[in-house]
Amino acid sequence: MSQTFDIAVVGATGTVGETLVQILEERDFPIANLHLLASSESAGHSVPFRGKNVRVREVDEFDFSKVQLVFFAAGPAVTLSFAPRATAAGCSLIDLSGALPAEQAPQVVPEANAQVLAGLKKPFQVSSPSASATTLAVVLAPLRELLDLQRVTLTASLAVSTQGREAVTELARQTAELLNVRPLEPRFFDRQMAFNLLAQVGTPDAQGHTLLEKRLVHELRAVLGQPALKISVTCVQAPVFFGDSFSVTLASARPVDLAAVNAALEAAEGIELVEAGDYPTPVGDAVGQDVVYVGRVRSGVDDPAELNLWLTSDNVRKGAALNAVQVAELLIKDLV
Amino acid sequence: MSQTFDIAVVGATGTVGETLVQILEERDFPIANLHLLASSESAGHSVPFRGKNVRVREVDEFDFSKVQLVFFAAGPAVTLSFAPRATAAGCSLIDLSGALPAEQAPQVVPEANAQVLAGLKKPFQVSSPSASATTLAVVLAPLRELLDLQRVTLTASLAVSTQGREAVTELARQTAELLNVRPLEPRFFDRQMAFNLLAQVGTPDAQGHTLLEKRLVHELRAVLGQPALKISVTCVQAPVFFGDSFSVTLASARPVDLAAVNAALEAAEGIELVEAGDYPTPVGDAVGQDVVYVGRVRSGVDDPAELNLWLTSDNVRKGAALNAVQVAELLIKDLV
Numbered sequence: 231m232s233q234t235f236d237i238a239v240v241g242a243t244g245t246v247g248e249t250l251v252q253i254l255e256e257r258d259f260p261i262a263n264l265h266l267l268a269s270s271e272s273a274g275h276s277v278p279f280r281g282k283n284v285r286v287r288e289v290d291e292f293d294f295s296k297v298q299l300v301f302f303a304a305g306p307a308v309t310l311s312f313a314p315r316a317t318a319a320g321c322s323l324i325d326l327s328g329a330l331p332a333e334q335a336p337q338v339v340p341e342a343n344a345q346v347l348a349g350l351k352k353p354f355q356v357s358s359p360s361a362s363a364t365t366l367a368v369v370l371a372p373l374r375e376l377l378d379l380q381r382v383t384l385t386a387s388l389a390v391s392t393q394g395r396e397a398v399t400e401l402a403r404q405t406a407e408l409l410n411v412r413p414l415e416p417r418f419f420d421r422q423m424a425f426n427l428l429a430q431v432g433t434p435d436a437q438g439h440t441l442l443e444k445r446l447v448h449e450l451r452a453v454l455g456q457p458a459l460k461i462s463v464t465c466v467q468a469p470v471f472f473g474d475s476f477s478v479t480l481a482s483a484r485p486v487d488l489a490a491v492n493a494a495l496e497a498a499e500g501i502e503l504v505e506a507g508d509y510p511t512p513v514g515d516a517v518g519q520d521v522v523y524v525g526r527v528r529s530g531v532d533d534p535a536e537l538n539l540w541l542t543s544d545n546v547r548k549g550a551a552l553n554a555v556q557v558a559e560l561l562i563k564d565l566v
Numbered sequence: 567m568s569q570t571f572d573i574a575v576v577g578a579t580g581t582v583g584e585t586l587v588q589i590l591e592e593r594d595f596p597i598a599n600l601h602l603l604a605s606s607e608s609a610g611h612s613v614p615f616r617g618k619n620v621r622v623r624e625v626d627e628f629d630f631s632k633v634q635l636v637f638f639a640a641g642p643a644v645t646l647s648f649a650p651r652a653t654a655a656g657c658s659l660i661d662l663s664g665a666l667p668a669e670q671a672p673q674v675v676p677e678a679n680a681q682v683l684a685g686l687k688k689p690f691q692v693s694s695p696s697a698s699a700t701t702l703a704v705v706l707a708p709l710r711e712l713l714d715l716q717r718v719t720l721t722a723s724l725a726v727s728t729q730g731r732e733a734v735t736e737l738a739r740q741t742a743e744l745l746n747v748r749p750l751e752p753r754f755f756d757r758q759m760a761f762n763l764l765a766q767v768g769t770p771d772a773q774g775h776t777l778l779e780k781r782l783v784h785e786l787r788a789v790l791g792q793p794a795l796k797i798s799v800t801c802v803q804a805p806v807f808f809g810d811s812f813s814v815t816l817a818s819a820r821p822v823d824l825a826a827v828n829a830a831l832e833a834a835e836g837i838e839l840v841e842a843g844d845y846p847t848p849v850g851d852a853v854g855q856d857v858v859y860v861g862r863v864r865s866g867v868d869d870p871a872e873l874n875l876w877l878t879s880d881n882v883r884k885g886a887a888l889n890a891v892q893v894a895e896l897l898i899k900d901l902v
Contacts, residue, residue, distance in 0.1 A: 383798070385721040385813035387763055401761075406745055409738070425737075426849040427723055427804060427811050429862055429876040434843060438864030438874075447867045462719070462866050464813040464874060468763060469805055475763050477721035477800040477813075507770060513762040526765055528774030530798050531783045538774075538800060540765040 234262040235565060236297040238321075240289050240312065241304030242266035243275050245395055246326060250303055250551040251279055257555060260562065267292050269308070294319035298565050301554055302327055313355070322354035322565060324554045328445055330357055337452045339364050340556045341500040342371035347560050354564075356557050360442065361474055361549025362386050362465070363449035368522045368548075369541055370480075372498035374454055376490055377537060378483035381460040386446070387468040387475045388431060389512065389545050390423065398471055405469075419467075428467035440465060473512020474549060476541040485534040488527065495524055500548075503527070509540055516542040520552055570598040571901060572633040574657075576625050576648065577640030578602035579611050581731055582662060586639055586887035587613050587620075593891060596898065603628055605644070630655035634901050637890055638663055649691070658690035658901060660890045664781055666693055673788045675700050676892045677836040678707035683896050690900075692893050696778065697810055697885025698722050698801070699785035704858045704884075705877055706816075708834035710790055712826055713873060714819035717796040722782070723804040723811045724767060725848065725881050726759065734807055741805075755803075764803035776801060809848020810885060812877040821870040824863065831860055836884075839863070845876055852878040856888055 237254070241247040247268075254261060266277055267289035276283035289308065294300065294316040302309040306329035313330065316323050325335055335355035336346050347356070359367070366384070373379065390397040400418035407414050408424050416422060432440040447461045460481075468475070495503045502521040504510045510523030522543040530536030543549055573590070577583040583604075590597060602613055603625040612619035625644065630636060630652040638645040642665035649666065652659050661671055671691035672682050683692070695703070702720070709715065726733040736754035743750050744760050752758060768776040783797045796817075804811070831839045838857040840846045846859030858879040866872030879885055 383719045383815050387723070387802075387804075402745070405741060409742055409745065421847065422849050425806050426847050427806060427878075428847060429811070429813070429845040429878075434862075434864075438842060438862060439867055444867060460866070460869055462815045462869070462872055462874065464815075464862070464876065466723075466811075466813065468723075470761050470763060475765070475802075477765070477802065479719050479798045479800075506774060509765040511757065511762050511764060513758050526770075526774060526800070528770075530796070531775055531780060533796055533798070536798055538798065540800065542763075542765075 232260060234260040235299060235562060236263045236265070237261050238265040238267055238292065238294070238297045238300040240267045240300060240302045240308060242277050242286050243268045243272040244303060245391055245546050246550045247303040248277055249546050250301055250554060251277055253547070253551050253555045255279055257559070259555065259558065265292065265297060268304070294321045297321055299323070299558060299561070301558070303551070303554070317353050317355065320353050322352065322561065324356050324358055324557055326358045326550055326554050328357065328360060330355065332357070332452055337363070337449050338557050339367040339453050339553060340560060341498065342367040342453050343455060344560055347557070354561055356561070358550065358554040358557060359449035359453060360445050361392065361545040362388070362446045362476070363453065364549050364553045365474060365522050365541055365543040366450055366476060366478070367453040368500045369495070369524055369539065370454060372494045373480070373491060374456065376494055377480060377486065379456070379459065379480060380483055381462070381481035382450070383462040383479040385477045386463065386465045387470070388465055389470045389472050389474055390467065391472050392431070392474065392545055401469055401471060423467065424469055426469060429464070431465045431467050470512050472544060472546060473516040473542055474545040475512055478539045478541060480537040480539070482535045482537060486529055486537045488529065491537060492527060495527070510542050512542045516544050516548070518547065519544055520548055522548060568596060570596045571635060571898060572599045572601070573597050574601040574603055574628065574630070574633045574636040576603045576636060576638050576644060578613050578622050579604045579608040580639060581727055581882050582886045583639040584613055585882050586637055586890060587615055589883070589887050589891045591615055593895070595891065595894065601628065601633060605640070630657045633657055635659070635894060635897070637894070639887070639890070653689050653691065656689050658688065658897065660692050660694055660893050662694045662886055662890050664693065664696060666691065668693070668788055673699070673785050674893050675703040675789050675889060676896060677834065678703040678789045679791060680896055683893070690897055692897070694886065694890040694893055695785040695789060696781050697728065697881040698724070698782045698812070699789060700885050700889045701810060701858050701877055701879040702786055702812065702814070703789040704836045705831070705860055705875065706790060708830045709816070709827060710792065712830055713816060713822065715792070715795065715816060716819055717798070717817035718786070719798040719815040721813045722799065722801045723806070724801055725806045725808050725810055726803065727808050728767070728810065728881055737805055737807060759803065760805055762805060765800070767801045767803050806848050808880060808882060809852040809878055810881040811848055814875045814877060816873040816875070818871045818873060822865055822873045824865060827873060828863060831863070846878050848878045852880050852884070854883065855880055856884060858884060
């Protein structure tokens with residue numbers, strides 16, 4: 231019999247946590263016992279796993295020495311509270327909240343920098359980057375040498391599910407109110423989200439950058455191993471339920487060989503290249519899929535050293551939950 | 567009594583044409599007789615003007631010698647058919663279709679290059695650029711010298727009204743079907759537009775660029791008077807009814823003086839600068855307004871020679887109809 235592990239998922243009732251549990255089942259992750267954990271408000275709920283409803287318990291009362299690996303899929307405050315307790319109990323962890331510093335838990339996207347895992351000591355601590363950074367890293371990694379990548383300029387149009395289940399409900403509610411010509415009273419968002427674009431996701435700092443934008447820059451540089459890479463980023467909230475989209479302009483050190491770019495994208499793991507003339511959409515392609523869709527591959531209108539791409543991926547699945555599980559799959563052979 | 571003119575509007579029943587007639591009335595354009603024209607399918611409809619319903623007649627049968635100025639607010643084919651007849655009759659024209667070459671009818675955005683009008687001969691022929699180029703020109707013109715502008719990288723998220731009234735109806739219809747959990751059968755768009763982003767507006771050429779993207783590049787260069795300006799552009803169709811939005815990254819030849827940028831934008835005509843920390847949206851700010859809203863003014867995360875902006879404007883009104891009327895207001899003093 232092959233080896234199995236005891237695993238915990240913190241934040242099991244959130245959009246990412248629930249998808250993570252589903253992916254562990256789909257990919258037949260070698261689990262002996264699965265412990266689903268959440269804050270006291272969500273404890274008592276249950277989440278389906280292997281045909282049973284697994285009861286969600288309070289993370290506060292959990293003994294981390296019972297598991298070899300824990301996924302932190304709740305907010306940064308939860309990770310900061312419980313990560314020390316987990317590692318003290320000898321439990322390895324994969325954090326999806328962005329709470330831990332890179333020195334403690336390096337950012338890993340298996341398609342881009344799996345080699346980082348080889349240098350870690352037990353108990354392992356790994357960060358799974360933000361959905362945006364993960365999606366971009368999957369696509370830029372196979373291109374970075376080919377292009378001698380100088381600069382990334384991008385606009386990220388994020389799905390409302392990036393902000394959790396309440397945001398999804400709110401977009402549906404607002405849309406229904408408007409279609410029924412009822413007065414709109416924004417609740418989750420501070421203004422109309424339906425049929426609108428919100429150009430700022432979160433509160434900006436004194437320089438005007440949001441945490442999400444700064445996190446994307448730092449994580450993408452870390453995962454690509456290019457700490458000085460120039461990255462310009464705007465994160466926008468789009469009236470889309472699931473699936474983030476990215477309009478990306480890359481500056482190369484030399485004229486771009488489009489045939490080589492297409493070949494590299496075709497050959498890469500985790501990418502589905504859409505044929506020229508067509509393009510992928512979040513709803514029609516990305517949602518529920520394990521790959522990042524890439525389309526509109528083209529040079530600049532008259533700059534041959536420019537490469538433009540359109541990316542879309544399932545922010546909850548490919549951007550977050552699946553990446554964490556992929557990291558876990560690479561770690562398990564050394565877990566015990 | 568001050569002088570008045572006889573004016574014609576071709577395409578008077580379209581979204582832009584109707585708004586144009588409304589703006590002529592609002593701004594008290596000195597009109598003696600207004601002739602509303604359209605193709606034979608739309609002839610017979612009527613459009614309100616100064617408290618009366620003006621009957622729309624067939625452009626085919628119109629005698630252009632009856633007017634001193636005609637606006638072409640229909641498609642390029644209509645302009646190409648009737649512009650020669652208008653100018654042969656001594657009638658000046660303002661074209662909104664993009665059909666006429668720059669040598670014949672230069673692109674003009676009054677806030678950016680009104681001086682071009684002084685060089686024209688009668689009958690005048692002027693092009694009012696695409697809504698995207700107009701919006702961008704209004705904002706970039708007061709910045710071009712301050713920044714010594716080197717490169718513009720932008721993602722345009724276009725409202726469905728860019729594609730006319732049918733596209734507006736289709737977004738509403740698709741949204742209602744989805745909210746009522748009925749099967750979606752796309753009609754106007756070739757796929758789901760509701761709660762989705764379509765990364766390609768129109769058919770791309772062999773290099774992957776759409777006509778809209780190439781038109782934007784050429785028009786923006788022409789209006790800014792920078793024929794070699796590097797412009798990278800992606801036009802995306804967003805599930806928004808009215809109001810185009812632009813995520814813009816500008817490369818300057820030197821570190822950007824943000825205070826000077828803000829002062830220049832504050833002082834400029836046709837712009838409303840939204841205070842730092844807040845941001846404008848198409849629905850909440852731009853729709854129905856005569857200005858381009860600018861927000862999220864910031865440098866790069868760590869590139870001081872970069873300037874990022876978020877723009878939004880009413881594509882039908884500020885982007886198209888109003889710009890044409892503003893051009894007309896500058897031309898009329900020399901019309902007769």
